[in-house]
Amino acid sequence: MCRKSAMVCLVKSPTNSQRALPSVADRLAVLPDPRDRRGRRHSLVSVLLTACCAVLTGVRSYAAVGQWAANAPQDALARLGVRALGPLGVRRAPATSTIRRVLTLVCPGGLADLLGRDPVGAESLTVDGKSARGSRTDTAAAAHLLCAVLPGGHAVAQLRVPDKTTEVTAFTALPAPFDLAGITVTADALHTCRDHAKWLVEAKRAHYLMVVKRNQPTLHAALRSLPWKQAPPAATTAGPVTGTGRHARSAR
Template sequence: MCRQSATVCLFKSPSRQQRELTDVAARLAALPDPRERRGRRHALASVVLAAACAVLAGARSYLAIGQWARHAPQDTLARLGFRAGGSLGVRRPASSSTLRRVLMLVCPGGLADLLGHHPAGAQAVAVDSKSARGSRTDTSAAAHLLSAVTAGRTVSQLRVPDKTNEIAAFTSLLSPFDLAGTVVTADALHTQREHSKWLVEVKKAHYLLVVKGNQPTLHAAIKSLPWKEVTARRYDRQRGHGRRETRSVRTLTVTGLHLDFPHVVQAVKILRHRTDIKTGKVTRQTVYAITDMTARQASPQLIGRLARSQWGIEAVHHVRDTTFAEDASKIRTGHGPENMATLRNLAINTLRDAGYRSITTGLREVSYAPFTRPLDLLQLA
């Protein structure tokens, strides 16, 4: 079954070997075609790859994707796998309506898994959510997407079904992946007993979970710990984005203390001091967290690095908002919002793998050769 809780659609779960293939076209072979067999002119992989290349070249809408495909030369269409037809062997791309229909219908969970960055060997995977605000209509809420990110690259995402919350989607998002030895970080909404037991006992992973007021008893217990006596601490200073920031991380082993949470071993207190360089305004934030890792497994320095990786997921969401104008997108129908978000994630992953620190710069350089550079980056033969 497709990993999409809002709808039911057939999906052949990809094997581990298929997920690890570097050839994007080969990975997409695991994805079932949602179209009727009769009248089908173009392979599903070719249609999806055309959309992916168009987004890498800067397309933000169905119309722009269709225009890119319509102007693609014959050698580009050949690399995408569009068949030659007629006596002259001319290749014709998928029409704008076909591209739009496929992106509205194709299984979003499967597409996100197949086009995502595989987390095998990753030190940490961060989980957080984002709403595509432009997808809201008079009768339905905006598409709410729960994502898993590692090292600035999206692993997968799922749309949270309407009238539910993202807590129920947490295990569905991560279940296809081997997380043994990986640290999963998440915000306070996912500081749930069942999540921690599932991560440690089923996935053989570790967790670092933020604790806030939505868990009042746990929050009060951690806040009351003897933090002033803690000697295990780490200080970091950073300057950038118009501000100076100082962070102190303190960790305390709580084995034997009464913290009613499965597998918890250490509690964490993070103090963040930010100074706006221009105005001089100082802000202070205190964050508490818990982890199942021992002091030997996770020092204050490592805990601080893992916490920053959780905050780093916001950078991916910021790129989708500012560079790809995701919140302004009026794509609303079917699986369109989440599948377009997946193509944006693929573009970000691909550009980061190519060494671009600035996604805006990467898109601009790709746009100079829109019919060759995207295919080269996706390693299409």
């Protein structure tokens, strides 16, 4: 099974050399095409690149992606890899139905890993989860996504948390394929548990910074008893912190 969804996995986790390919098209070419060989008019890479470019312009639906593709100029379609047809060499963009079918069939695990940024060399990595807006239906709950993000907002990888579970079950699976040696992994109080801390230190040789709240009374009380007022600040941040306006202080 795919480590990122409940579907049958179509590709093994990408290697470091595949993730390091400079071209997005070369990375996407690693994915196997889930469609039948017969009747393919557009390559898998051209369809995926068309959808990516459309989403970057702000569209949020399959119909809008198809409309963007239909209105794309010939030079843009050429750069996306859409092949020329007929004696005049006219490039016809993938139809909305083709784009929808490919995006629902392609392996989400391989796609997310190939488009993410390698965390090697980074100082920190933040793990956080959010429910995808607009993903809730009458018969299914909203898709809850867990994402690993580098400073600056660059995503490393993302996976969907299995239904009827919490982010805790997906924490180790998210950054498992990546080298985290020397990186400080930060997470909220939900992930403050011994198993996660032990896995980060022993299995990934990483550091961790986790929030402790009153749901862990023993640890919370032990931390509150420390002489925090005597610890000199290592850094103080004052300014427009979104939604709170608080001062952030870290001790040595």
